[in-house]
Amino acid sequence: MSAEPAAAPPAGPDRMDQYAGTGLELRALQVRYGGRVAVAESDIAAPPGQITGLIGPNGAGKTTTFNACSGLLRPSSGSVRLFGEDVTRKTPAARARRGLGRTFQRMELYDSLTVAENVALGREAGFAGGRPWKHVLSSRREVAAIADAAARALELCGLEVLADRRPADLSTGQRRLVELARCVAGEYQVLLLDEPSSGLDGNETKRFGQVLRQLAVDEGVGILIVEHDMALVMEICDYVYVLDFGVMIFEGTPRDVATSDLVRAAYLGSEALDLAGAGG
Ligand code: ATP
Numbered sequence: 001m002s003a004e005p006a007a008a009p010p011a012g013p014d015r016m017d018q019y020a021g022t023g024l025e026l027r028a029l030q031v032r033y034g035g036r037v038a039v040a041e042s043d044i045a046a047p048p049g050q051i052t053g054l055i056g057p058n059g060a061g062k063t064t065t066f067n068a069c070s071g072l073l074r075p076s077s078g079s080v081r082l083f084g085e086d087v088t089r090k091t092p093a094a095r096a097r098r099g100l101g102r103t104f105q106r107m108e109l110y111d112s113l114t115v116a117e118n119v120a121l122g123r124e125a126g127f128a129g130g131r132p133w134k135h136v137l138s139s140r141r142e143v144a145a146i147a148d149a150a151a152r153a154l155e156l157c158g159l160e161v162l163a164d165r166r167p168a169d170l171s172t173g174q175r176r177l178v179e180l181a182r183c184v185a186g187e188y189q190v191l192l193l194d195e196p197s198s199g200l201d202g203n204e205t206k207r208f209g210q211v212l213r214q215l216a217v218d219e220g221v222g223i224l225i226v227e228h229d230m231a232l233v234m235e236i237c238d239y240v241y242v243l244d245f246g247v248m249i250f251e252g253t254p255r256d257v258a259t260s261d262l263v264r265a266a267y268l269g270s271e272a273l274d275l276a277g278a279g280g
Contacts, residue, residue: 022083023047023222024069024100024190029078031064038064039246041078046190046224051216053233053254054226056243057267062226065243066192069224070102071095082190101188103179103196109167115178116163120150122185146185153185156219157211173204180211190222191215197229205229209236234258242266 024046031039039061046052054062067073069080071092079088082098090098101122109118123146154160157177167175176196183191193212197205209232215221216238227233233240234254242250242257244266250257257263 022081023050024192024224025081026065026069027079027081029065029068029080030076031061031068031073032076037246039068039075039243040248042241042243042248044224044241044248046222048189048222049216049220050238051212051223051225051236053237053240054224054243055228055230055233055240055257059245060243061246062243063194064246066102066194066224066226069192070100096186096188099189100192101183101186101190102192103183103194109175109178109182111166111168114164114166115159115170115181116150116154118167118178119153119159119181119185120146122153122182123149123187149185149187150181153181156184156214157181158207171204172199173201173208176200176204176208177211180208184215188221190224193223193225193227195226195228197227197232205232208232212236 024044026042026044029039029042029044030037042061042065044052044054044065054065056062064073068075071080071087071090071094075088079086081087082095082100085098087095087098087100110121113121154163157180159174159177159181162170162174162178167178170178176199180193180196196212197208200208212223212225213236216223225233225237234257237254240252240254240257241248242260242263249266250260250262252260
């Protein structure tokens with residue numbers, strides 16, 4: 001069994017002062033598949049209280065970078081740091097216990113459970129963590145904490161009215177919010193969101209963006225988001241990194257990105273980018 005992590009950062013906006021400038025950091029991260037470099041020497045910072053975008057054309061290395069962040073694959077060189085601690089060689093579960101949560105491109109909700117139960121799982125998993133016996137011997141205090149965290153997450157994501165429904169009965173947008181609420185219930189300090197708006201209509205995307213802003217600004221969560229919807233990226237991100245063929249070609253504010261010739265050139269021929277109306 002792995003060693004217990006250092007004390008987790010405090011929940012709520014207080015942590016913004018205490019951990020300002022840290023959060024998730026990638027330093028000179030390089031990932032190879034066999035002999036081929038998929039991500040070359042990238043530096044990325046996703047600080048608390050901010051939404052950081054990671055964009056780039058298909059095959060640029062975004063998912064690879066995410067997988068290195070969460071520990072699903074090990075970089076060939078460079079490091080992943082979480083609140084100042086080097087977690088490069090830690091498992092995904094160990095990183096989760098230190099405050100790193102993620103969603104996947106493909107949603108994984110349990111249709112046999114209600115929305116509230118799906119959301120509660122996000123917190124229960126945290127309690128199980130490195131001590132599985134705790135899962136079985138949950139104290140009354142922990143049961144109450146799980147219920148509180150789930151209720152809070154449902155409220156934050158505007159899902160109270162759907163609490164007793166099954167995910168199968170919901171729209172794609174609602175299901176995405178349930179998935180986000182499950183992450184929120186886990187009370188992670190940093191969230192990795194992989195294309196969270198895919199399949200959402202315009203209104204659902206807007207609502208989703210509002211919840212993310214609230215999470216960052218009010219709760220102090222650091223969010224790193226891979227997203228193809230450029231309008232959403234430009235609207236909600238504080239800072240954006242642009243990957244192309246595994247190389248970080250640009251970073252800056254959404255406005256900087258929107259007016260960059262380098263970024264425009266990288267997306268040439270791609271339908272994914274409409275920078276003309278974004279951020280400028
Ligand atoms: P998309 O926007 O299409 O999801 P992406 O930016 O997330 O793309 P990655 O999926 O990280 O890009 O892929 C980066 C490069 O690494 C691509 O050239 C891809 O073909 C390659 N690649 C991804 N996964 C593997 C793997 N398991 N083995 C070998 N090569 C891979």
